[in-house]
Amino acid sequence: MRATARASRHLVPTTWWGRVQWRVNEFAGASPSRFALTVFTTLILVFTLLFTLPVSSASSSTTPLADALFTAVSVICVTGLSTVDMAEHWSGFGHVIVYLGVQIGGIGVLTLASILGMVISRRLGLRAKLIAASDSNPLRAHAGPVAEGQAIRLGEIGSLLRTVALSAVIIELVVAFMIFPRMLAHxxxxxDSSLDSLYYSAMAFTNTGFTPNEAGLTPFATDYVFLTALMIGVIAGAIGFPVIYAVAQNLRRTSRRPFWTLHVKLTMVTFALLLVAGWILYLILEGGNPRTLEDDGPGNAVFQSLFMSVMARSGGFSVLDINHLHSSSLLVTDMLMFVGGGSASTAGGIKVTTLAVLFLAALAEARGVESMEAFRRRIPTDVLRVAVSVVLWGATIVAASTVTVLAITKDTLDHALFDVISAFATCGLSTGLTQHAPTPAVYVLAVTMFLGRVGTVTLAAALAQSQRGQYYQHPEERPIVG
Amino acid sequence: MRATARASRHLVPTTWWGRVQWRVNEFAGASPSRFALTVFTTLILVFTLLFTLPVSSASSSTTPLADALFTAVSVICVTGLSTVDMAEHWSGFGHVIVYLGVQIGGIGVLTLASILGMVISRRLGLRAKLIAASDSNPLRAHAGPVAEGQAIRLGEIGSLLRTVALSAVIIELVVAFMIFPRMLAHxxxxxDSSLDSLYYSAMAFTNTGFTPNEAGLTPFATDYVFLTALMIGVIAGAIGFPVIYAVAQNLRRTSRRPFWTLHVKLTMVTFALLLVAGWILYLILEGGNPRTLEDDGPGNAVFQSLFMSVMARSGGFSVLDINHLHSSSLLVTDMLMFVGGGSASTAGGIKVTTLAVLFLAALAEARGVESMEAFRRRIPTDVLRVAVSVVLWGATIVAASTVTVLAITKDTLDHALFDVISAFATCGLSTGLTQHAPTPAVYVLAVTMFLGRVGTVTLAAALAQSQRGQYYQHPEERPIVG
Ligand SMILES: [K+]
Ligand SMILES: [K+]
Structure with a gap:
């Protein structure tokens, strides 16, 4: 490992293990987005195979391909939607596979997204790069675009994976220790308490939202310690690894003034604003609904609104029956799910910074200044174009998938839009449509989950990597918009 | 008039009429967006008053304020939604007011939007302006930002209004001449044929969509000449004045190769693409629906799908009962309505060029080039920011309005989203929710129409006007998005 890490990029190691590592690093470094696609597709195929095995099901029978594939995608993409009863359908072996799958999927996506994030944040301004690449630059020996700045350094993936896995273990253990005594008390x-508390904490941190016990969250519906533990796990997973890393770094050096990057500040502020907005909206819209929040008193309503606001962002746990929510709350949930969590997190959606960048662009335009600004930092224009691309990608997938699911199931827009956005944003809340969907709709939702998770995470990196020089310019002309 | 037009900007005319014109021109030139807001608000208040009068209603009674206000907003914003039966509720005098209202609203919005479009297209690149404004520029006598380039020249509004009105009269007469013999034949x-054909053609060109006769379009459901005439009128109104003007200019000089600006090309291509997309989608989704397209044969299905695709963009006429459409088609309609027609048109929505600019930004990002390009022209980056602002504005209004309408009416998302987007995009198609909405929801929808029509049109211009110099720059930092 160390030998490989120290080896120069152009010296192929001589041991076979060293060569394997070298090749993986080369592939991951040269095209991280294709690497991510390959990893996710392989994992899903392997887990589909595992889920079809009779040993995985409680009834020792072969699980149909549609259900096995859907479960594999849902597990690896840490979505939490299901076409079978997750607590009853699978055997002990099946549950272990689910547990391992969400850990691999969750830690995998954190690592891959962090790598992709590094690629993006290392991207030079295009102008600077073009100057560096231009033939008139005497410092350059050969022509063509400069790509070295974007490559991931050898050995970085291994060390990143270790850091991510360590964070996951620590956070999951903390959450499990909070949950364990509550399960004994119930x-x-x-x-059961030992295994289920570990299972619950993994489902929380990876933002999956499956429950191991048949009754789900019903026994814990008013156990505020239990539910708070879940919220802590979900937020830690959803806020994103860059934020966790920055918090850990700042905790370590207590003497100095804490240092936060623009990304961390933007994520924390937008995440918090959306959390509070959801909290208030649920309280207003569901406060008087006897089927959800009205009956158990205002204190419970305040807590459950907060819980819903956290879970709508990608957690996927729910105490209330989603079917009993008003249409207005479902629509609010749709919007919260679509935005999702932080970048390089186990949460889905277009990510909070993407939304923030769009608003900062509108703000800059309204103020009449040239550059987007936040926290005394300028944000380059190409970030806006990546944000626009991500939103268009998301809106197109959700629109196409919803129209298709509506055409197949003939269900209501309420339900179809909700489950499609839940799939796209890997949130996992459901109106019940997914569980009862005909097979073609199951495949559409599986594709939606895959495109939502893998597509959104890799799209930005793929776009950032696609820079090339532009050696001529067309004349400028201005269309009218709006 | 001519004297005023020739007068220098700083010489106040001496006649009272000249002074009025001068002041209007000064106001409109200095802040066209505030001018547009003032004009629309005044018109709506005057028409609300007229509609409350007993002489306007068929029963000679006072129309309730909510209905009068809603009708006034719907007429002036050429939306075509209604809370009363438009054919039966109003007297002959009332119908004349409706007719005048949509003509004033339609021609008014064309003129105002064209002025605002001129403001935007005259906007200098910010960089060029800053150089011009900087104190190091020896050509500049005094400091401060340069705003002259954005001002509308004196006399331009009058000549623009004449050109717009002339175009409207010609197009409406052509459409009326097509409709008149068909009404006689029926x-x-x-x-009735004379008056109604004029009424229909006005409702088509202004993209309003009210019908004068009690049975509406039912007698003409398979009259393809009649319906084609409506489509021609609607498309002419919805494509936007810059395109009409360019077509007219190119028709005049037949000898030369036709000249199209980037805006005209982008509008025509995107408009056509969306039209065809809607056509195909309706044919696929409704082709097998016995309550809409299945029963009258494939030929009729093909024609009615095209008719729906045209009307969904802002026309608002409908042969089919919107309630009988599948949820999937309703969602397709939602998307088509939200995008709407061309800039500086009688159509609503975020406008086709806004959508096109977003896609061009994503395309540029995917190709890895710095500038958005279309038809061998570069589109400046600030156009993207205006487009993002317009979309955020629209999405925010639709989201807030839908949640509110859902909370008030407890209707389904299908219906609420449809009628809200129809109101925002001044399309006028309805699931019936508007007609039966309680008074608070009526006011919410009226506000939605106003913000959708006046807001979207003026927002871009207001943003374009808000340029100011930036004399310091923060350091650059790059958040991760997606
Ligand atoms: K989830
Ligand atoms: K309309």
């Missing part, structure tokens, strides 16, 4: 056995 | 009297 009368679960020591064995 | 057994309408000479009197």
């Amino acid at each position: 009368g679960f056995s020591l064995y | 057994g309408f009297s000479l009197y």
Whole structure:
């Protein structure tokens, strides 16, 4: 490992293991987005195979391909939607596969997205790069675009993976330790409490949202310690690895003034604003709904609104029956799910910074200044174009998928839009449409999950990598918009 | 008039009429967006008053304020939504007011939007302006930002209004001449045919979509000449004045090779693409629906799909009962309505060029080139920011309005989203929600129409006017998006 890490980029190691590592690093470094696609597709195929095996199902029978594939995508993409009863359908072995799948999927996406994030943040301004690349630059020996700045350094993936996995283990253990005594208190056995608290904490941190016990969250519906533990796990997973890393760094050096990058500040502020907005909207819209929040008193309503606001962002746990929510709350949830969590996180959606960049662009335009600004930093224009691309990508997938699901199921827009956005943003909340969907719709939703998770994460990196020189310019002309 | 037009900007005319014109020109030139807001608000208040009068209603009673205000907004914003039965509720005098209202609203918005478009297209690149404004520029006598380039020249509004009105009259007469013999053929009297064909053609060109006769389009459901005439009128109104003007200019000089600006090309191509996309989608989604297209044969299905695709963009006429469409077609309609027609048109929505600019930005990003390009022209980056602002504005209004309407009416998302987007984009198609909405929802929808029409048209111009110099720059930093 160390030998490989120290090896120069152009010296192929001599041991076979060294060569494998070298090749993986080369591939990941040269095209991280294609690497991410390959990793996710392979994982899904392997897990589909595992889920079809009779040993995985409680009834020892072969699970149909559509259900096995859907479960594999849902597990690896840490979505939490299901076409079968997750607590009852799978055997003990099946549950272990689910557990391992969400850990691999969750930690994998954190690592891959962090790599892709590095690629993007290392991207030079195009202007600077063009100057560096231009033939008139005496410092340059050969022509063509400069791409070295974008490559990931050898050994970085391994060390990143270790840091991510360590963070995940620490956070999941903390959450499990909060949950464990509550499960004992609710009368679960020591064995069940141990396993289920680990399962719950993994489902929280990876933002998956499956429940191991048949009754789901019903026994814990008013156990505020249990639900708070879930919220902590979900937020830690959804806020994104760059934020976790920055918090850890700042905790370590307590003497100095904390240092936050623009990305971390933007993520934390937007994340918090959306959390509070959802909280208030649920309280207003559902406060008087006897089927959801009205009956158990205002204190419970305030807590459950906060819980819903957290879970709508990608957590996927729900105490209330989604079907009992008003249409207005479903629409609010749709919007929160679509935005999702932070970049390089286990959460889905277009990501909070994407939304923030769009608003900063509108703000800059309204103020009449040339550059987008936040926290005394200028944000380059190409970031806006990546943000626009991500939103168009998301809107197109959701629109196409919703129209298709509506045409197949003939269900209501309420339900179809909700489950499609939940799939796209890998949130996992459901109106029940997914569970009862005909097979073609199941495949459409599986594709939606895959495109939502893998597509959104890799799109930005793929775009950032596609820079090339532009050696001529067309004359400028201005269309009218709006 | 001519004296005023010739007068220098700083010489106040001496006649009272000249002074009025001068002041209007000064106001409109200095802040066209505030001018547009003032004109629309005044018109709506005057027409609200007229509609409340007993003489306007068929029963000679006072129309309730909510209905009068809603009708006034719907007429002046050429939306075509209604809370009362438009054919039966109003007296002959009321119908004349409706007719005048849509003509004033339609021609008014064409003129105002064209002025605003001129403001935008005259906007200098900010960089060029800053150089011009900088103190190091020896050509500049005094400091401060340069705003002269954005001002509208004296006399331009009058000549623009004449050109717009002339175009409207010609197009409406052509459409009326097509409709008139068809109405006679359907057994309408000479009197009714004359008035109704003028009414229909005005409703088509202004993209309003009200019908004068009680049965509406039912008698003409398979009269393809009649419906084609409506489509011609609607498309002429919805494509936008810059395109009409360019077509007219190119028709005049037949000898030369036709000249199209980037805006005209971008509008025509995007408009046509969306038209065809809607056509195909309706044919696929409704082709097998016995309540809409299945029963009258494939030929009729092909024609009615095209008719729906045209009307969904802002026309608002409908042969089919919107309630009988599948949810999937309703969602397709939502998207088509939201985009709407061309800039500086009687159509609503965010406008086709806005959508096109977003896609061009994503395309530029995917190709890895610095500037958005179309038809061998570069589109400046600030156009993208205006486009993002317009879309955010639209999405925010639609989201807030839909959540509010859902909370008030407890109707389905299908219906609420459809009628809200129809109101925002001044399309006028309805699932019936508007007609039966309680008074608070009526006011919400009226505000939605106003913000959708006046807001979207003026927003871009207001943004374009808000340029100011930036004399310091923060350091650059790059957040991760997606
Ligand atoms: K999830
Ligand atoms: K209309």
